[in-house]
Amino acid sequence: MLLFFPSYLIDPQQFHAPSDLRSPRARFVLFLLFSFFRSGGYLFFNRLGIMGVVFETVGVRQTVGKGRLMASELNNSNPDHDYSKEKLKHSSKEEMVSTMTNSMHRSSSRPQLDVSRAAIQEDSEDRNPTILLPNQSDDISHLALDIGGSLIKLVYFSRHEEQSPDDKRRSMKKRFGLSNGNRRSYPILGGRLHFVKFETGKLNECLDFISSKQLHRGGIDSPSWRSGTQTDANIVIKATGGGAYKFADVLKERLGVSLDKEDEMSCLVAGANFLLKAIRHEAFTHMEGQKEFVQIDHNDMFPYLLVNVGSGVSIIKVDGDGKYQRVSGTNVGGGTFWGLGRLLTKCKNFDELLELSQQGDNSNVDMLVGDIYGGLDYSKIGLSASTIASSFGKTISETKELSDYRPEDISLSLLRMISYNIGQISYLNALRYGLKKIFFGGFFIRGHAYTMDTISFAVHFWSKGQAQAMFLRHEGFLGALGAFMSYETHGLDYLRAHQLVERFPMEAPCIGGKIHGPPLGNLNEKISWLEKFVQRGTQITAPVPMAPPGTTGMGGFERPSSRGNTLRSDASAALNIGVLHLVPTLEEFPLLADPKMYEPNTIDLLDHGELEYWVTVLSEHLPDLVDKAVASEGGTDDAKRRGDVFAHAFSAHLARLMEEPAAYGKLGLANLLELREECLREFQFMDAYITIKQRENEASLAVLPDLLIELDNMNEEDRLLALIEGVLAANIFDWGSRACVDLYHKGTIIEIYRMSRKKMQRPWRVDDFDMFKERMLGSGDEKSQPYKRALFFVDNSGADVVLGMLPLAREFLRHGTEVVLVANSLPALNDVTALELPEIVAEAAKHCDIIRKAAEAGGLIMDAMVSIQEDGLKNHSTSVSLMVAENGSGGPCIDLRQVSSELAAVAKDADLIILEGMGRAIHTNLNAHFNCDALKLAMVKNQRLAEKLFNGNIYDCICRFEPGKEQL
Numbered sequence: 013m014l015l016f017f018p019s020y021l022i023d024p025q026q027f028h029a030p031s032d033l034r035s036p037r038a039r040f041v042l043f044l045l046f047s048f049f050r051s052g053g054y055l056f057f058n059r060l061g062i063m064g065v066v067f068e069t070v071g072v073r074q075t076v077g078k079g080r081l082m083a084s085e086l087n088n089s090n091p092d093h094d095y096s097k098e099k100l101k102h103s104s105k106e107e108m109v110s111t112m113t114n115s116m117h118r119s120s121s122r123p124q125l126d127v128s129r130a131a132i133q134e135d136s137e138d139r140n141p142t143i144l145l146p147n148q149s150d151d152i153s154h155l156a157l158d159i160g161g162s163l164i165k166l167v168y169f170s171r172h173e174e175q176s177p178d179d180k181r182r183s184m185k186k187r188f189g190l191s192n193g194n195r196r197s198y199p200i201l202g203g204r205l206h207f208v209k210f211e212t213g214k215l216n217e218c219l220d221f222i223s224s225k226q227l228h229r230g231g232i233d234s235p236s237w238r239s240g241t242q243t244d245a246n247i248v249i250k251a252t253g254g255g256a257y258k259f260a261d262v263l264k265e266r267l268g269v270s271l272d273k274e275d276e277m278s279c280l281v282a283g284a285n286f287l288l289k290a291i292r293h294e295a296f297t298h299m300e301g302q303k304e305f306v307q308i309d310h311n312d313m314f315p316y317l318l319v320n321v322g323s324g325v326s327i328i329k330v331d332g333d334g335k336y337q338r339v340s341g342t343n344v345g346g347g348t349f350w351g352l353g354r355l356l357t358k359c360k361n362f363d364e365l366l367e368l369s370q371q372g373d374n375s376n377v378d379m380l381v382g383d384i385y386g387g388l389d390y391s392k393i394g395l396s397a398s399t400i401a402s403s404f405g406k407t408i409s410e411t412k413e414l415s416d417y418r419p420e421d422i423s424l425s426l427l428r429m430i431s432y433n434i435g436q437i438s439y440l441n442a443l444r445y446g447l448k449k450i451f452f453g454g455f456f457i458r459g460h461a462y463t464m465d466t467i468s469f470a471v472h473f474w475s476k477g478q479a480q481a482m483f484l485r486h487e488g489f490l491g492a493l494g495a496f497m498s499y500e501t502h503g504l505d506y507l508r509a510h511q512l513v514e515r516f517p518m519e520a521p522c523i524g525g526k527i528h529g530p531p532l533g534n535l536n537e538k539i540s541w542l543e544k545f546v547q548r549g550t551q552i553t554a555p556v557p558m559a560p561p562g563t564t565g566m567g568g569f570e571r572p573s574s575r576g577n578t579l580r581s582d583a584s585a586a587l588n589i590g591v592l593h594l595v596p597t598l599e600e601f602p603l604l605a606d607p608k609m610y611e612p613n614t615i616d617l618l619d620h621g622e623l624e625y626w627v628t629v630l631s632e633h634l635p636d637l638v639d640k641a642v643a644s645e646g647g648t649d650d651a652k653r654r655g656d657v658f659a660h661a662f663s664a665h666l667a668r669l670m671e672e673p674a675a676y677g678k679l680g681l682a683n684l685l686e687l688r689e690e691c692l693r694e695f696q697f698m699d700a701y702i703t704i705k706q707r708e709n710e711a712s713l714a715v716l717p718d719l720l721i722e723l724d725n726m727n728e729e730d731r732l733l734a735l736i737e738g739v740l741a742a743n744i745f746d747w748g749s750r751a752c753v754d755l756y757h758k759g760t761i762i763e764i765y766r767m768s769r770k771k772m773q774r775p776w777r778v779d780d781f782d783m784f785k786e787r788m789l790g791s792g793d794e795k796s797q798p799y800k801r802a803l804f805f806v807d808n809s810g811a812d813v814v815l816g817m818l819p820l821a822r823e824f825l826r827h828g829t830e831v832v833l834v835a836n837s838l839p840a841l842n843d844v845t846a847l848e849l850p851e852i853v854a855e856a857a858k859h860c861d862i863i864r865k866a867a868e869a870g871g872l873i874m875d876a877m878v879s880i881q882e883d884g885l886k887n888h889s890t891s892v893s894l895m896v897a898e899n900g901s902g903g904p905c906i907d908l909r910q911v912s913s914e915l916a917a918v919a920k921d922a923d924l925i926i927l928e929g930m931g932r933a934i935h936t937n938l939n940a941h942f943n944c945d946a947l948k949l950a951m952v953k954n955q956r957l958a959e960k961l962f963n964g965n966i967y968d969c970i971c972r973f974e975p976g977k978e979q980l
């Protein structure tokens with residue numbers, strides 16, 4: 013059998029030599045590293061565009077006196093571990109890392125690297141700067157209000173606080189000749205849209221909120237606010253809703269601002285159109301407790317009926333952007349429910365009333381068909397005995413007083429009366445204009461399952477299934493969003509779904525869009541808030557106990573089943589609105605064969621069993637992850653505190669999603685895994701696996717030269733097989749897999765390799781190697797055309813990239829194929845990032861001419877080494893290039909609907925993509941089709957997944973080769 017791994021890999025002593033500094037090899041590696049670091053450093057441009065150089069001295073770790081280093085020892089979460097010593101030992105390296113991460117962790121979101129890069133105006137080469145950040149556009153207003161009868165809705169914009177640390181990559185991109193393509197030259201905001209609501213009766217709370225965040229002045233960080241150049245008297249805020257008239261003077265008095273009043277209907281329509289076009293999972297149906305997101309065809313969106321259920325109800329026929337007609341309305345709306353409900357039940361607020369309805373039985377209040385017909389149906393006209401003949405009808409014929417009725421029953425009766433009525437009137441208007449699509453918005457609905465089911469039922473029943481009721485996740489914010497859109501400088505019109513990323517911060521599972529008390533200013537306040545929340549023993553997602561299913565009149569319809577579901581204690585928290593991150597540089601991956609049909613996730617988490625399984629896997633992984641995260645920040649008390657709160661926050665998200673899987677939009681495994689990374693970043697854990705990654709990189713780089721020699725001694729065919737085996741085997745080093753981490757505790761790296769290698773016997777579980785080989789090497793005498801450009805979607809640090817993907821890349825370079833290593837923009841588990849790759853490649857290049865020349869040609873070596881002299885680079889060799897591109901992701905999977913513009917640009921000339929690892933090739937993209945050839949390589953490191961997808965076993969390997977659609 014072919015021994016792919018060099019013989020010294022079999023000897024643990026040897027293998028670990030680089031770490032224990034005893035072998036000549038280790039000394040050599042140290043020497044190389046030393047000279048590398050001595051001679052150079054990491055180049056950054058800070059946000060002002062001033063070049064800063066962070067020098068680094070030797071940063072290689074020692075594990076002196078250890079003969080046998082368990083893989084798990086790479087984990088520095090060992091309880092005996094002295095974090096402070098570790099910190100001291102590596103201070104210089106960590107300083108560097110912290111320089112990088114500090115700049116990075118100003119962003120708690122998906123990478124917005126390009127956005128900030130584009131902001132650098134000194135860039136004279138970009139004649140049409142594509143994106144201007146808000147700090148270049150003082151005139152952009154940041155707040156819009158919709159002041160309704162019951163609620164005030166705020167939409168405000170916050171600019172990205174961060175500027176990217178890696179402007180060196182920006183210059184690299186230029187060197188690749190990657191232009192920003194057909195970008196626009198008008199300003200687009202790079203930042204975040206926030207959605208917040210207050211009760212109108214608590215206007216002062218709302219004004220305090222605006223004032224403490226200085227939202228009316230463009231936010232605390234705005235240049236005009238800081239410089240004091242803007243006086244409040246000049247500030248004009250867009251506002252809509254009746255309160256914009258009623259409270260104009262109060263706002264002038266309290267904040268000194270004037271309101272520019274926008275027409276309410278225009279705002280509703282503008283808000284709805286924006287949401288339907290720009291947010292992928294905005295609209296959904298809700299029938300019998302089942303929520304299903306609806307894919308809106310932007311080319312076939314109009315006409316539709318928009319029903320906005322606020323205090324009153326407006327029914328608008330929408331024919332296009334700015335084209336609409338208010339065709340009807342009803343005065344029986346949310347205000348009616350709340351007003352009557354308050355009088356009749358003494359409830360203190362809308363949500364309390366809504367919650368009460370959960371335990372109600374309306375048949376105690378409503379007159380049913382059966383009450384009239386002696387318990388019988390009126391079947392001739394299709395009415396069952398339980399049909400509501402008359403809402404509140406029972407209360408007239410009896411001699412009871414109000415106090416004799418249960419508030420719960422009254423509340424439910426009211427809710428049903430109003431919901432059916434709205435559903436019915438909407439249907440009649442849809443019928444009147446021949447419309448099939450009815451979108452319901454407004455805060456009456458508040459994501460309340462029973463309300464939505466009731467409305468849906470009415471529409472479905474009366475239209476005999478011809479019309480469809482759909483709801484909007486941002487239901488209550490249509491008007492405020494429309495008012496925001498009316499600023500001429502907002503630049504939002506052109507944003508599309510792929511440029512928006514919705515993030516759910518810590519408080520999302522706890523409070524939704526509702527604000528209690530003063531805003532949380534900084535991380536510390538957030539942490540304290542969550543700690544209090546936890547201490548109070550508040551069950552963040554406490555379900556309300558439900559009354560046993562009661563009787564009842566069904567108002568012409570059968571009972572909507574969602575009534576049996578649990579509801580959150582705070583019904584308004586069911587509004588699942590995150591913060592919308594505007595990332596204008598994200599693009600759709602251009603090689604997707606059918607972007608409209610593309611679904612990144614392989615596993616459907618709508619299947620409750622799947623969701624439960626994956627949530628359990630992530631929960632079980634949590635303690636270990638917290639250990640790593642805390643250790644990565646030096647194990648300080650502050651880090652421990654952040655670690656605890658992170659665990660609480662992430663658990664709260666998981667609990668929320670278990671309760672309502674569609675709470676944050678359509679949920680796939682990729683989203684769940686990315687949520688974990690985002691949550692870590694929110695608590696400023698920027699790279700939990702940094703130490704592990706560095707150590708594995710060092711160990712792997714040390715053995716790379718011998719591996720290359722061994723490979724070079726093989727014939728072409730054997731080598732190709734060995735290379736693919738190498739990629740598959742090395743994918744076992746995955747700190748996100750429970751089984752693998754357990755393995756690292758049980759054996760040495762080498763033992764794990766051995767096991768992994770044994771698995772390499774073909775046929776693999778999916779084995780298209782022969783097809784791939786034929787495409788690469790041809791068959792018989794017929795040589796095949798080499799690929800022009802291959803995109804390597806790399807996965808993990810250490811052996812995976814160094815001993816797996818890099819040698820494979822080298823083989824392609826040898827064939828004359830240009831290679832782009834595509835890596836994460838932000839850290840996720842032990843995945844290698846685009847920022848880390850140039851250094852790794854530079855190290856590898858020291859042992860290999862092919863890599864060196866190609867990396868020089870691609871500008872990579874210069875990137876990691878001393879001088880970035882752009883002029884010098886223009887004359888570099890004619891060898892094929894090895895390049896690096898960031899993928900735009902900060903998770904272990906990849907959604908190809910939203911990739912960095914850099915990746916989109918390099919993809920245009922690619923004729924092969926290689927997706928590697930479980931996250932990118934199995935959890936996502938297993939079923940994706942491309943216009944170019946695709947090779948999907950991964951080891952399946954989860955038993956259940958192996959069984960489910962491949963009818964196989966854990967550690968099975970997948971080598972799937974798919975000729976591109978255009979080639980077929």
Ligand SMILES: CC(C)(COP(=O)(O)O)[C@@H](O)C(=O)NCCC(=O)O
Nearest residue numbers: 746748749750904929930931932954
């Ligand atoms: C997070 C991962 C997708 C990373 O795998 P990779 O892409 O590195 O091959 C994978 O480790 C995973 O699915 N882990 C969770 C399942 C488990 O622990 O079995």
Ligand SMILES: [Mn+2]
Nearest residue numbers: 807808843904
């Ligand atoms: Mn990975």
